[in-house]
Amino acid sequence: MRKKAVRNQLWVPIIAMTLLIAGCGTKTEPMVDTAAGSKQQQSASPAPAPQTPVETVELTISAAASLTDALKEIQTVYQTKATSTKLNFNFGASGALQQQIEQGAPADLFLSAATKNMKTLVDNQLIDAGKQKNLLTNELVVVVPVDSKVSIGSEADLSKPEVLHVAIGIPESVPAGSYAKEALTYGKLWDSLQSRMVQGKDVRQVLQYIETGNADAGFVYKTDALTSNKVKIAFAVDPKSYQAVEYPIGIVKSTKHGKEAEDFYNYLQSKEALDVFVKFGFTVPK
Missing domain, CATH: 3.40.190.10 (Periplasmic binding protein-like II)
Structure with missing residues (x-):
């Protein structure tokens, strides 16, 4: 019994020393306030200001x-x-x-x-x-339906009996109509063609009259004629007969x-x- 007690007394300082060494080797991390850290991070990177939408x-x-x-x-x-x-x-x-x-x-x-x-x-x-x-x-041109069988090569041909309707823009408000009136007056045809005239509110309506067959010929600009595959240019109006467009x-x-x-x-x-x-x-x- 005595030997056992002595042996136990010898282990006490060894255990104490072991605990002391273990305690010295362990590093205690400081407590961090995560909420405060989050606030500091937010203040360091402020959110961008909203952009003002560009007015149209x-x-x-x-x-x-x-x-x-x-x-x-x-x-x-x-x-x-x-x-x-x-x-x-x-x-x-x-x-x-x-x-x-x-x-x-x-x-x-x-x-x-x-x-x-x-x-x-x-x-x-x-x-x-x-x-x-x-x-x-x-420039001013005269167009006819793409399937027209009437031979038209000049203003004078508009007087042929098979030409029943000639479309022009309203001369008072449509420049193409005004130019057409000038050209027909120049050729001394304006008065004689009055009974055949069909007037459009603008040059695109005149083009539509030809496309749909509601007129046999019409005065439009070259640029209008080029937009449609339902008409063909019969002839270009003599530029000397009307004011430059x-x-x-x-x-x-x-x-x-x-x-x-x-x-x-x-x-x-x-x-x-x-x-x-x-x-x-x-x-x-x-």
């Missing part, structure tokens, strides 16, 4: 109906460049569009198929003379979006835009 500016462009196809293609291209600008087109007869602007209808730019309509708006101080210019030229463009003074209007005005004069007009048959004046 809508431009209204009153344009001659004969420009429809070219301007729609230009619209697609331009709006990929000026993403904050939306183009709205108001197509129609130049004379009717002129009257709309005179009566206060909203418009930012005006593209006419005749210089007289632009000149009237400049004279009435609705368009600044310094912010308008001739952009394009065109010019397309002026101008910025309406009452526009509320002067910068955007001027940007598009300038773009339409760029090579990129003019190439589109040329593709559709227009000519760029030199």
